[in-house]
Structures are given as C-alpha cells and as structure tokens.
Amino acid sequence: xxxxxxxxxxxxxxxxxxxxxxxxxxxxxxxxxxxxxxxxxxxxxxxxxxxxxxxxxxxxxxxxxxxxxxxxxxxxxxxxxxxxxxxxxxxxxxxxxxxxxxxxxxxxxxxxxxxxxxxxxxxxxxxxxxxxxxxxxxxxxxxxxxxxxxxxxxxxxxxxxxxxxxxxxxxxxxxxxxxxxxxxxxxxxxxxxxxxxxxxxxxxxxxxxxxxxxxxxxxxxxxxxxxxxxxxxxxxxxxxxxxxxxxxxxxxxxxxxxxxxxxxxxxxxxxxxxxxxxxxxxxxxxxxxxxxxxxxxxxxxxxxxxxxxxxxxxxxxxxxxxxxxxxxxxxxxxxxxxxxxxxxxxxxxxxxxxxxxxxxxxxxxxxxxxxxxxxxxxxxxxxxxxxxxxxxxxxxxxxxxxxxxxxxxxxxxxxxxxxxxxxxxxxxxxxxxxxxxxxxxxxxxxxxxxxxxxxxxxxxxxxxxxxxxxxxxxxxxxxxxxxxxxxxx
Amino acid sequence: xxxxxxxxxxxxxxxxxxxxxxxxxxxxxxxxxxxxxxxxxxxxxxxxxxxxxxxxxxxxxxxxxxxxxxxxxxxxxxxxxxxxxxxxxxxxxxxxxxxxxxxxxxxxxxxxxxxxxxxxxxxxxxxxxxxxxxxxxxxxxxxxxxxxxxxxxxxxxxxxxxxxxxxxxxxxxxxxxxxxxxxxxxxxxxxxxxxxxxxxxxxxxxxxxxxxxxxxxxxxxxxxxxxxxxxxxxxxxxxxxxxxxxxxxxxxxxxxxxxxxxxxxxxxxxxxxxxxxxxxxxxxxxxxxxxxxxxxxxxxxxxxxxxxxxxxxxxxxx
Numbered sequence: 001x002x003x004x005x006x007x008x009x010x011x012x013x014x015x016x017x018x019x020x021x022x023x024x025x026x027x028x029x030x031x032x033x034x035x036x037x038x039x040x041x042x043x044x045x046x047x048x049x050x051x052x053x054x055x056x057x058x059x060x061x062x063x064x065x066x067x068x069x070x071x072x073x074x075x076x077x078x079x080x081x082x083x084x085x086x087x088x089x090x091x092x093x094x095x096x097x098x099x100x101x102x103x104x105x106x107x108x109x110x111x112x113x114x115x116x117x118x119x120x121x122x123x124x125x126x127x128x129x130x131x132x133x134x135x136x137x138x139x140x141x142x143x144x145x146x147x148x149x150x151x152x153x154x155x156x157x158x159x160x161x162x163x164x165x166x167x168x169x170x171x172x173x174x175x176x177x178x179x180x181x182x183x184x185x186x187x188x189x190x191x192x193x194x195x196x197x198x199x200x201x202x203x204x205x206x207x208x209x210x211x212x213x214x215x216x217x218x219x220x221x222x223x224x225x226x227x228x229x230x231x232x233x234x235x236x237x238x239x240x241x242x243x244x245x246x247x248x249x250x251x252x253x254x255x256x257x258x259x260x261x262x263x264x265x266x267x268x269x270x271x272x273x274x275x276x277x278x279x280x281x282x283x284x285x286x287x288x289x290x291x292x293x294x295x296x297x298x299x300x301x302x303x304x305x306x307x308x309x310x311x312x313x314x315x316x317x318x319x320x321x322x323x324x325x326x327x328x329x330x331x332x333x334x335x336x337x338x339x340x341x342x343x344x345x346x347x348x349x350x351x352x353x354x355x356x357x358x359x360x361x362x363x364x365x366x367x368x369x370x371x372x373x374x375x376x377x378x379x380x381x382x383x384x385x386x387x388x389x390x391x392x393x394x395x396x397x398x399x400x401x402x403x404x405x406x407x408x409x410x411x412x413x414x415x416x417x418x419x420x421x422x423x424x425x426x427x428x429x430x431x432x433x434x435x436x437x438x439x440x441x442x443x444x445x446x447x448x449x450x451x452x453x454x455x456x457x458x459x460x461x462x463x464x465x466x467x468x469x470x471x472x473x474x475x476x477x478x479x480x481x482x483x484x485x486x487x488x489x
Numbered sequence: 490x491x492x493x494x495x496x497x498x499x500x501x502x503x504x505x506x507x508x509x510x511x512x513x514x515x516x517x518x519x520x521x522x523x524x525x526x527x528x529x530x531x532x533x534x535x536x537x538x539x540x541x542x543x544x545x546x547x548x549x550x551x552x553x554x555x556x557x558x559x560x561x562x563x564x565x566x567x568x569x570x571x572x573x574x575x576x577x578x579x580x581x582x583x584x585x586x587x588x589x590x591x592x593x594x595x596x597x598x599x600x601x602x603x604x605x606x607x608x609x610x611x612x613x614x615x616x617x618x619x620x621x622x623x624x625x626x627x628x629x630x631x632x633x634x635x636x637x638x639x640x641x642x643x644x645x646x647x648x649x650x651x652x653x654x655x656x657x658x659x660x661x662x663x664x665x666x667x668x669x670x671x672x673x674x675x676x677x678x679x680x681x682x683x684x685x686x687x688x689x690x691x692x693x694x695x696x697x698x699x700x701x702x703x704x705x706x707x708x709x710x711x712x713x714x715x716x717x718x719x720x721x722x723x724x725x726x727x728x729x730x731x732x733x734x735x736x737x738x739x740x741x742x743x744x745x746x747x748x749x750x751x752x753x754x755x756x757x758x759x760x761x762x763x764x765x766x767x768x769x770x771x772x773x774x775x776x777x778x779x780x781x782x783x784x785x786x787x788x789x790x791x792x793x794x795x796x797x798x799x800x801x802x803x804x805x806x807x
Contacts, residue, residue: 065592066584066599240585253588264491277495277644277741277799 016428016435022168023437024089024427035092035485042200043087048433055086055430058192067188069473070243082185083478085429086196089440089460093207096484099162099170099444100454102354105344107158107446110175110331112347114154118144118327128346129339133363136414137336138384139329141292143299147316149325150223156323157216157287158446159183159459162354164425171357171422173441175340177332178324179289182459182479183212183445184247187254189459189481205486207456212445213254216287219449220255223321224284231284234258234274236265238290238306243474248289258283262290267310270317285321292326334383334417335361358420362413371418372409375402378418380409393469395421424469427480429462439463441471442482457482494589495648496800497582501590502636502652504579505598508572508605509629510660511562514539516622517694522555524686533558539660539667540570559618564609572625573609576602591639594632601628647737651795654737658730659788661717664694666781688713695725714777715769727784728764735761738795753794760787 018026025036032040043051059081062068068079091099116123117134118141124131134140159180161173190209194201217233224231237248239261252259258274266273266280273280288295294304296311314320330336338359344352360367360378371378380392392405409416426437444458460480461471471477514536522532534553537546540562549567550557565571569578580602587595605625608614614621633653640646688708692698697716700723705712720726724733735757736746744750749758772780 063603064600065596066587235588240581245584249584249587257588258491258494259586259588260491261493264493275492277490277492277648 017437019426019437020166021423021437021439022164022166022425024164024425024440025087026428033090035090038204039088039090039200042197048430051086051430052433054196055084058084058086058196061192061195062188065188066246067185068246070241070245082473083462083464083476084189084192085462085478085480086193087428087430087435088193088197088481088483089427089442090483090485091457093484093486096207096456098353102170102172102352103160103444103446103454104452105348105350105353106160106172106175106340107155107448107452109344109347110158110177110340111152111154111448113343114325114328114331115152116347117330118147118154123343123346126346128342129336133335133339133361133414134330137330137333139292139327139333141300141327141330143312144325144327147325147327150226150318150321153223153448154325155328155331156219156223156325156448158448159443160446162442162444163357163422166423166425168425170354170442172340172354173357174334174337175332176443177328178291179244180443180445181244181247182443182461183455184250185479186445186455186457186459186482187212188250189479193481204483207484207486209455209457212447212455213251215447215449215453215455216251217255217257219447219453220285220287220321220323222449223323227319228284232258232282233285233287234260234283236260236262236286236288236290236295236308238262238294242289244289251287260286262306262308265308265311267308267314270310270314270319272308272311272314272320283320285323287323292329295326329384334359334381335363335414338417357422360418362409362416362418368409368413371416372406375405375418377420379421380405380416380418383415383417393421421469424463427460427462429464429478429480436466438466439469439471440480456484490589490644490648492800494586495645496796497586498589498645498648499652499795499800501579501582501586501598502649503656504575504582505601505629505632506653506656507570507660508575508579509626510657511540511570511572511575512622512625512629513696514664514694515559515562516619516626517690519619519622520693521686521690535667536562539663541663542568542570559614563605564613573605576605589645591635593635593639597628597632597635601625601632604628644741647740648799650737651734651741654730654734655788655792655795657725658727658734659785661695661725661727661730662781662784662788664691665714665717666778692717697723697725711769711773714772718772719764719767719769728761731757731761731764731788734791741799751794751798753791753798756787756791756794760784760791 016026016030018028018030025032025040027033062081062084068081070079113123123129124134155177157180159176159182161176162170163173164170186209220233221231233255234257235248235252237245237259239245242248249259260274264274265283266275268280272283272286274283290306293301295307296309297304297307298309299312311320312326315322315326337356338361341352341356344350360371362368362371371380375392376394376397378394380394382390392401394402424439424441427440428435429438440460440462442458442460445455447453460482461473462478462480463469463471464476464478473479518533518536533555536558537543537553545568546553546561549565550561561568562571564573566574568574580598583590583595583598608621636646636649685708688710689698692701692713695717701713701716704716716723716726718727721729721732723729738754738757739746742750742754744754749755
C-alpha cells in the first residue's frame with residue numbers, strides 16, 4: 001500500500017474558499033451542507049489524483065462514446081465534449097418539490113398565454129400586458145393566429161434556466177420554449193456518474209432520470225392518439241452539422257423513433273410522408289428541433305433548405321402534430337419574460353411560486369433612463385438571442401462597450417432588457433489538484449403532455465473560467481450531474 | 490426504412506470494408522517487402538494500382554516510394570480512398586444514423602477512427618507499422634462481428650450486407666487484376682520460391698491463404714483463380730460475395746430469390762449466373778484482365794441500380 005500524505009488528499013478542502021457567495025456544497029463556515037455530508041465524506045477519502053483520474057476517465061468515455069456538440073466555425077475537429085465535472089450538485093427533495101411546483105405553475109400559465117395570444121387575445125384586451133409588447137416581438141408569428149394545436153398544448157418541452165442568488169434563493173433567469181437543448185447530457189452524465197461513483201449511488205437515494213425519454217414519447221404519442229392507433233413519431237433535425245445533433249440523435253434512439261431531416265419528408269394532400277425504401281410512409285408527430293424560421297419555406301423563410309414545404313399547411317389541417325408548436329417563441333421573448341408574474345396572476349389567479357429576476361424593460365421611458373444611467377450595474381440582454389450572445393455585463397464592461405450598448409438601446413429600446421447582476425451561486429469544481437468554486441445555473445426539463453412532468457434535477461451548467469458568469473456550452477461552459485436526493489442519509 | 494438511412498448504412502459498411510482491405514494489402518506488402526529485400530524487388534506502386542488511384546497519386550507525389558505510398562494510402566485526406574478518408578466517411582455515415590445502429594457499433598467505429606487519426610497526428614506509422622495495419626484489419630473485422638451480433642437482421646442490416654459484399658467483390662477482383670499483371674511477366678521465376686512467395690502474398694491479401702491450402706494444398710495459379718473468383722463457400726470469393734449481396738437484396742424486397750422484381754436484382758442475377766457457369770480455364774483463356782475489367786463494370790452497374798431504386802428520393806410532391 002502506498003502511503004498517502006495529507007498534501008495529496010482533498011481534505012485540503014480547508015483551503016476551499018466559499019467566498020462571498022452561496023455555495024452549493026458548503027455553508028459559510030466551510031462545513032458541508034446536511035445533504036452533502038455523505039458526498040463530502042466520500043470525496044474527502046479520495047486523493048486529488050484519484051478524483052482527477054475519475055474525471056479524466058469520464059471525459060475519455062465521452063470522447064469514446066461521441067457525446068459531443070458541434071462548434072460552429074471551428075475548422076479542425078468541429079466536435080467537442082462539454083467538459084464534465086464529476087462532483088455532483090445536490091439538491092434536497094423538499095426544495096425540489098417547491099421548484100417543481102413553481103415550474104409547473106409557470107408552464108401551465110405560459111401555455112395559456114400562448115394559446116390566448118394566438119386565439120382570443122383576452123389578455124391584451126384586458127390590458128394585463130401591453131399589446132404592443134406582444135405585437136412587436138420578433139418571435140410573434142402572425143401565421144399562427146387561429147391555430148388550434150392538438151390537446152390545446154403549444155409548448156410540450158421546456159428548459160427553464162434557474163439561478164440562485166447570494167441568499168440561496170432560486171430565480172427564473174429565462175424560459176426556453178422553442179428547442180431547448182441539454183437533456184441528453186443530463187442522461188449521459190448520470191451514466192458516467194454511475195461509473196465514477198457506484199458506491200455513492202448505493203448509499204444515497206438519488207432520484208432517477210432514466211424515464212425522461214419514455215415520458216417524452218408518451219407525450220408525443222398523446223398528441224396523435226385521436227388520429228392514429230399507433231402514431232408514427234419522428235424527431236426532425238437540421239442534420240449532422242447542427243450543434244445539438246448529438247441530442248437529436250440520442251433522443252430518437254432512446255425513443256426508438258425515426259430521426260428525420262427536411263429532405264426525408266414530403267407533404268402531399270396536406271399529409272406528411274417520409275421517403276422510405278418502400279415508397280412514401282405517413283408520419284403523425286414530429287418533435288421538431290428546427291426553429292420556426294426554417295421549418296417551412298412556404299410560410300416562413302423562403303430560402304430555408306432545412307425545412308419541409310407545406311408542413312404548416314398539413315399542421316393547420318390537423319394531419320401532423322408538432323412539438324413544440326410553431327409560435328411558442330413568443331413566450332420566451334425576454335421582454336415578455338418580464339411580464340410572466342402578471343401572466344401567472346392573470347390566468348391562474350395565483351402568485352408566482354418561483355420569482356423572476358428583477359427586470360427592466362427599455363421600451364418604458366422611465367425604466368430605460370434608469371438603465372442608461374446605471375449601465376455599469378446591469379446585465380443587458382437583447383430580447384431574442386440565446387446562447388449568451390450579444391449581452392453586456394455591466395460591471396465587467398469598458399466605457400466603450402457601455403457607450404455602444406447605450407446607442408443600441410436608444411436605437412431599438414423594445415429589443416433590450418436589463419437585470420441587476422446577480423451574484424450566482426457557486427459549486428466546487430475539480431481544478432487540477434484542488435477544488436475551486438465556480439458559478440453555476442440549472443436547467444430543469446419539463447414535458448407537458450397528458451400531465452406536466454418535471455425531470456428531477458436537470459442540467460447544471462458551470463462557468464469554468466474563474467470568476468466568469470457565462471455558463472453556455474458554446475462559450476466554453478461545462479456541466480455537472482444534478483442529484484435530487486430523496487432523504488437525508 | 491428512410492431512404493437516406495438505408496443509403497448511410499450501405500456506405501458505412503462499404504467504407505469500413507474498404508479501410509480494412511487497404512490495410513490488408515499494405516500489411517501483406519510490408520511482409521513481402523521484408524522477404525524480397527535481398528532481391529531488390531520492393532514494389533509499392535501496385536498497391537496504389539489496386540485501389541485504382543494511380544493518377545491521383547502522381548498528382549500528389551513524385552515517386553512511389555514506400556513512404557509516399559504508405560502516406561497516400563493511409564492518412565492522406567486528399568485521397569478519398571485512403572484508410573483515414575474511408576473511416577471519416579464511415580463515421581460520418583454512422584453518425585447520421587446513430588439512432589438506427591447499435592451503441593456498440595457506433596462506439597467501436599468511433600474508436601476505430603480515433604485510433605487511426607491519432608497515429609496520423611502523431612506523425613504516421615514508424616517502427617510498429619505492421620502491428621498498426623494488423624490492428625486496422627482486426628478493427629474492421631470486429632466491426633463486422635459486432636454488427637452481426639448486435640444489429641437486428643432486418644432491412645437495415647441487409648443494406649449493410651449489400652454494401653459490404655459489393656465492396657468486397659470489387660476489391661477481390663482488383664487484387665487479382667494487379668497481382669496477375671505483376672506475376673505474369675516474370676516467367677523466369679515460375680516455380681521458384683520467389684514465385685510461390687508472391688502467389689502466397691496474393692492469397693494473403695485476400696485473407697485466403699489458409700483456406701486455400703485446405704482446399705487445394707499446393708500453390709497453382711488456376712486453382713487460385715478458381716478459389717478467389719468462383720468458390721461458393723469462401724467468404725471473399727467474388728461469386729460468394731455476389732450471392733450474399735443477392736440474398737440480402739431479395740430479403741429487402743421479399744421477392745422470389747430465383748427471379749427479380751427490380752433492376753438491381755436483375756443485373757445482379759445475370760452477373761451471378763454468368764459467373765456460376767464459367768470456369769477458371771475460361772477466365773484465363775479469355776484474359777484475366779479483360780475478365781476483371783468486365784466484372785468491375787458490372788459490379789458498379791449493380792451498385793448504380795441499387796442506388797437509383799432505393800436511395801434516390803423520388804416521388805416529389807406535385
């Protein structure tokens with residue numbers, strides 16, 4: 001047996017600096033939180049070398065298994081893995097119950113909102129939110145007015161981003177109601193964790209995530225149950241060069257359904273068919289992972305080669321179900337986001353369980369002035385971007401950047417919101433031979449089918465660069481497995 | 490099955506088979522060159538000729554030295570038939586149909602590709618070159634085994650079989666063609682150990698040496714032609730390959746194995762019949778090269794018909 005010196009051990013955790021943040025694992029006195037005790041004891045017994053080795057083994061598995069995402073504009077080796085940290089993030093079941101309730105409430109209200117906006121527009125007539133805010137949203141699809149999606153559900157799959165502030169309280173940062181990515185990493189990360197820490201799973205009761213794909217398939221089948229005894233379901237992908245291709249392929253594989261591209265589909269007599277070796281074969285439900293703009297060149301962008309001409313007409317005729325329905329993007333416009341508390345109140349008569357991050361909308365003169373005068377304190381986001389692009393992070397910005405954003409805001413106030421910079425919570429991450437705190441967020445996944453299902457946990461994204469607040473994988477962020485722990489050991 | 494998916498399975502199998510074949514030629518030649526070193530008979534150009542890419546080779550390299558040929562055939566991305574190019578293509582096809590193939594198939598193919606790519610990045614093959622090419626051959630064969638053992642033997646699998654056996658029939662014919670030309674013009678060697686060595690190498694290029702010995706014992710050119718072209722049971726013999734492709738084709742369409750229901754079945758049936766009723770003597774008398782040339786043309790025609798029948802996305806919406 002090799003003698004281990006204390007230097008090699010992770011119990012150099014005493015050097016771990018919680019800092020002035022909420023830490024997901026340690027309290028301010030650097031003692032582990034109750035639900036992290038067992039993990040802490042287990043990890044403390046390992047050398048840093050051992051931890052590092054397990055981390056490398058997990059990342060090697062990812063390369064071997066091709067668990068990758070595509071990087072746009074990167075020439076050599078366009079596939080990368082999302083760096084994976086093997087220390088799980090633990091959330092206890094009571095807290096998770098509350099998060100789940102909050103997410104369900106939010107999704108139900110947002111669906112009612114979308115249905116109303118493309119239907120009677122009562123909420124606009126009642127002036128519960130300003131009409132011009134909806135009309136001016138670039139994600140508003142006039143083509144969808146009057147559409148009646150099957151079972152009245154528009155948004156079947158949601159990935160809502162949550163963050164914790166300094167006080168440890170969860171806030172909704174944004175809702176992703178179009179084609180949210182990341183669930184495949186949740187499922188794969190869990191597999192890797194079982195290899196890395198098999199004994200921990202035996203001693204902690206971690207809520208399983210394996211039934212996500214089964215739930216998704218049920219929800220998709222449900223959409224066509226009136227039209228077909230055994231519906232034919234497909235996942236519609238833009239193709240192998242899309243950054244989330246791995247996920248599209250993974251979900252199709254796990255559900256056992258066809259992964260189709262636009263060129264595999266053809267519309268005849270307002271019905272959608274796949275081109276097969278035996279001729280055309282009808283398809284009933286598409287989980288589409290192509291944005292509205294590209295999905296049907298006859299209705300949206302004419303130059304799109306990814307989509308299926310005539311798809312929307314088939315949809316309007318009720319011959320194909322689309323998840324998510326076209327037009328759902330209206331509810332993740334960041335200005336609309338600012339009104340979600342009012343939306344919940346309007347449709348459900350309830351107070352929101354999960355709070356929004358305080359948000360200023362720049363089309364409002366007063367709020368805009370306040371933002372312009374305090375740009376250095378705000379995070380400014382365009383209403384309709386994702387992936388962390390086009391943002392200003394006030395406290396980290398130069399005067400030139402602030403001036404540039406001031407101009408952008410003045411030129412197009414409707415397109416910008418501002419939020420105070422949150423002090424995002426941190427979680428310990430293995431950095432070479434020690435643990436360091438890194439900022440994290442959380443993306444739980446919600447499926448709206450017959451009922452609303454919330455996957456226990458979700459994707460914890462990690463800003464790997466020291467001090468950085470940007471967790472997006474396209475910008476070098478990593479991920480962690482998220483464990484909802486059933487009961488205290 | 491989606492036409493695009495069927496096409497990808499077909500090409501994935503073809504490319505893996507291609508990579509394996511190229512590796513096998515190289516391994517055999519490396520071995521041979523050690524035996525022939527004393528005679529000063531090292532030959533590397535025939536390997537390029539085997540893959541049919543002489544023209545491209547001379548555009549990219551000035552002389553068929555061992556080093557150039559190995560680079561061209563193994564790692565050169567400018568050569569669409571290099572081992573690395575074939576594996577990239579095989580992997581891209583596999584990646585686009587991961588939901589259809591087994592996880593083991595994908596994982597193996599991905600690793601296979603990474604292994605070759607890494608050796609290429611590390612500066613190519615050096616001292617352990619034989620081991621490297623043996624590894625590639627073995628990986629190709631593992632892929633076939635994994636596919637056989639983990640993928641449902643349904644329509645997709647049959648398309649894979651078609652791709653693999655069409656490619657293999659083509660490659661066996663090329664081995665015969667090239668080696669025949671090298672071997673024929675050296676009558677002074679007939680019956681010498683040198684002659685025997687080269688014929689053995691030809692058999693080894695088709696992984697056929699031991700099986701040939703069991704069947705015929707002594708090395709004899711007519712028997713070798715018989716074995717590699719007309720044998721019904723040897724899995725790399727051309728007739729056997731075409732029969733297996735034919736079986737799969739009929740399994741896909743469900744048509745009568747003795748008849749045909751579409752153009753690829755018709756063409757393949759005709760080609761098989763003409764082979765089944767010929768003999769090694771006929772082939773040698775007619776001229777080996779002419780025979781092989783005709784053979785490759787007809788194999789290609791079957792491939793073309795297959796593609797038009799199953800992969801081309803017809804039936805446009807009005």
